[in-house]
Amino acid sequence: MTNNNRHVVPGANGGWDVKKPGATRASSHHDTQAEAIDRGRAIVHNAGGGELNIHGRDGQIRAKDSIDPGNDPRNIKG
Template sequence: MTKKDVHVVPHKDGWATKKEGASRAGTVTGTQKQAIERARDQAKREHVEVVIHGRDGKIRDSDSYGNDPNPPKDKKH
């Protein structure tokens, strides 16, 4: 099974969650914060990564919710 990360991307109606390789958005929200929360919930269920994009479309952050046997120390907290 191929891992399909969840991306948070700008959308014409606000922000959207979009699974890697999908042609359509999964969820559209009014704010990036709401989209990130939805993406994290989905990523935790599916054990994949959340990739957060900025307004310019460039990746600005990512968080992994997979089963990494040797995870790196998270310095974000």
């Protein structure tokens, strides 16, 4: 199974980054945390689902969001 998890973290020069665990570069950079969260959800969804970890300004995880796969062929839950 592929690791599709992402983290929304404070950017080094301000703003917010969406990063894959272990990556040195950000997948995307945004002015607001809300924009970064929306983009992070889209990235994880398109990659087949996973976890989005949202960090606060202090770097600590403040929330986690499980994202459903974007390519699920089933149209019913279960």
